[in-house]
Amino acid sequence: MTTVIKNGTIVTADLTYKADVLIEDGVITEIGPDLKGDEQLDATGCYVMPGGIDPHTHLEMPFMGTYSTDNFESGTRAALSGGTTMVVDFVLPGQGQGFVDAMKAWHNKSTLASCDYSFHMAVTWWGKELFDEMPTVINDHGINTFKHFMAYKGALMVNDDELYASFSRLSELGGIAMVHAENGDVVAELQAKLLAEGNTGPEAHAYSRPPQVEGEATNRAIMIADMAGVPLYVVHTSCEEAHEAIRRAKQQGKRVWGEPLIQHLTLDESEYFNKDWDHAARRVMSPPFRNKQHQDSLWAGLQSGSLSVVATDHCAFTTEQKRTGLGDFTKIPNGTGGLEDRMPMLWTHGVNTGRLTMNEFVAVTSTNIAKILNCYPTKGAVLVGADADLVVWDPEKEKTITAGAQQSAIDYNVFEGKHVKGLPRFTLTRGHVAVHDGEIRTQEGHGKFVKRKGNGTVNKALSSWKELTAPRPVQRSGIPASGV
Ligand SMILES: NC(=O)NCCC(=O)O
Ligand SMILES: [Zn+2]
Numbered sequence: 001m002t003t004v005i006k007n008g009t010i011v012t013a014d015l016t017y018k019a020d021v022l023i024e025d026g027v028i029t030e031i032g033p034d035l036k037g038d039e040q041l042d043a044t045g046c047y048v049m050p051g052g053i054d055p056h057t058h059l060e061m062p063f064m065g066t067y068s069t070d071n072f073e074s075g076t077r078a079a080l081s082g083g084t085t086m087v088v089d090f091v092l093p094g095q096g097q098g099f100v101d102a103m104k105a106w107h108n109k110s111t112l113a114s115c116d117y118s119f120h121m122a123v124t125w126w127g128k129e130l131f132d133e134m135p136t137v138i139n140d141h142g143i144n145t146f147k148h149f150m151a152y153k154g155a156l157m158v159n160d161d162e163l164y165a166s167f168s169r170l171s172e173l174g175g176i177a178m179v180h181a182e183n184g185d186v187v188a189e190l191q192a193k194l195l196a197e198g199n200t201g202p203e204a205h206a207y208s209r210p211p212q213v214e215g216e217a218t219n220r221a222i223m224i225a226d227m228a229g230v231p232l233y234v235v236h237t238s239c240e241e242a243h244e245a246i247r248r249a250k251q252q253g254k255r256v257w258g259e260p261l262i263q264h265l266t267l268d269e270s271e272y273f274n275k276d277w278d279h280a281a282r283r284v285m286s287p288p289f290r291n292k293q294h295q296d297s298l299w300a301g302l303q304s305g306s307l308s309v310v311a312t313d314h315c316a317f318t319t320e321q322k323r324t325g326l327g328d329f330t331k332i333p334n335g336t337g338g339l340e341d342r343m344p345m346l347w348t349h350g351v352n353t354g355r356l357t358m359n360e361f362v363a364v365t366s367t368n369i370a371k372i373l374n375c376y377p378t379k380g381a382v383l384v385g386a387d388a389d390l391v392v393w394d395p396e397k398e399k400t401i402t403a404g405a406q407q408s409a410i411d412y413n414v415f416e417g418k419h420v421k422g423l424p425r426f427t428l429t430r431g432h433v434a435v436h437d438g439e440i441r442t443q444e445g446h447g448k449f450v451k452r453k454g455n456g457t458v459n460k461a462l463s464s465w466k467e468l469t470a471p472r473p474v475q476r477s478g479i480p481a482s483g484v
């Protein structure tokens with residue numbers, strides 16, 4: 001069966017033009033005028049764009065004594081409802097657990113997915129077993145990105161020697177290093193001090209994680225990655241201090257990308273001062289929301305290209321789960337939702353305000369990350385041969401975000417009451433129409449795992465440069481280089 005999207009305007013990261021799109025067996029087979037298909041989707045007045053890719057989710061994640069509530073079923077349903085057609089989740093090995101063993105658990109959970117997905121691997125400890133397993137993870141299992149937590153001391157955090165060892169191995173193997181960049185030692189000290197002083201509420205979560213802890217760790221990760229010779233992707237960049245470090249590194253030719261979240265772009269720290277404990281605790285995430293100056297810095301980074309991708313870090317906990325931290329803010333499970341709202345919120349606050357062009361919107365929600373992760377143009381493109389992961393975007397469609405109407409399984413929404421203009425009319429996942437003019441038609445299990453090869457173009461360029469500039473002995477006449 002063929003499907004044709006008719007009368008729309010195609011918007012990609014670099015082009016805007018009128019054409020129909022023909023789809024067969026989940027793939028785009030023709031783009032042009034007056035196409036015909038068995039099923040017809042009317043895109044009059046709409047933009048036909050690559051479906052969103054959210055490269056940062058935690059679905060059914062074991063964390064802080066509980067599991068995040070959205071799993072691959074509700075999480076991918078929420079994604080598709082908001083125009084996102086691929087998610088990338090993090091495999092988290094336990095202490096002493098191997099990569100491959102941990103990956104099996106994630107493959108089991110993800111059979112519920114209704115859109116395509118991929119995995120990053122987390123490096124939560126370091127040792128010979130992981131050193132030996134890294135090649136098979138990249139070459140046989142299709143995971144080329146490895147995340148390191150510089151925070152969550154005593155749990156997921158790794159130290160600088162472990163960072164350097166893992167980054168160096170990734171450099172050899174053509175992988176990409178990722179970091180959650182916060183100085184976990186300083187955070188732990190600040191948490192203890194705040195609690196001792198009687199600061200127990202959710203606002204103390206923000207006090208314990210000032211921009212400096214993020215700026216310091218971001219800069220440290222950049223320098224360690226540079227010494228190891230590996231490209232670096234910094235997740236949830238939330239403040240000017242971290243952005244500044246990334247901007248400077250990019251200007252120096254270092255291969256570094258920064259990822260702001262839609263939450264940090266549109267919600268601010270005043271949320272933590274709300275008198276309602278539940279309201280504030282529901283918004284506890286790391287790094288915390290910041291003030292307007294930091295938000296302006298993030299927007300400017302997206303406009304100028306110093307920041308590359310907008311994600312969600314979707315890690316949703318119910319109010320009941322958040323209440324574990326009543327009386328002690330350090331026990332509030334860290335994480336917020338956003339999968340369904342990322343695209344409409346970014347369109348509303350980015351494109352509708354003139355901060356982003358439509359093409360920039362496509363770049364930061366889909367195409368840039370597809371290139372970074374090495375799955376472009378199968379994903380992130382409107383091209384013949386690409387997967388038909390598409391969103392038919394209606395710029396006139398409006399709604400007010402409410403938890404009552406959301407797909408996520410939790411009982412609130414951090415964007416509650418926000419009005420958005422710009423929503424999907426149709427969302428297609430490999431040709432299957434999962435959202436049909438407001439009706440959700442997702443198919444549990446339709447999603448497939450996306451394997452991603454290592455040694456992408458940036459790895460190749462960086463390793464050529466590192467080889468060219470590597471330390472070499474000076475040849476001196478009469479003195480053997482070996483010193484004997
Ligand atoms: N961000 C957050 O608070 N929770 C999810 C885990 C992480 O990414 O740090
Ligand atoms: Zn994180």
Ligand SMILES: [Zn+2]
Pocket residue numbers: 056057058313315
């Ligand atoms: Zn995360």
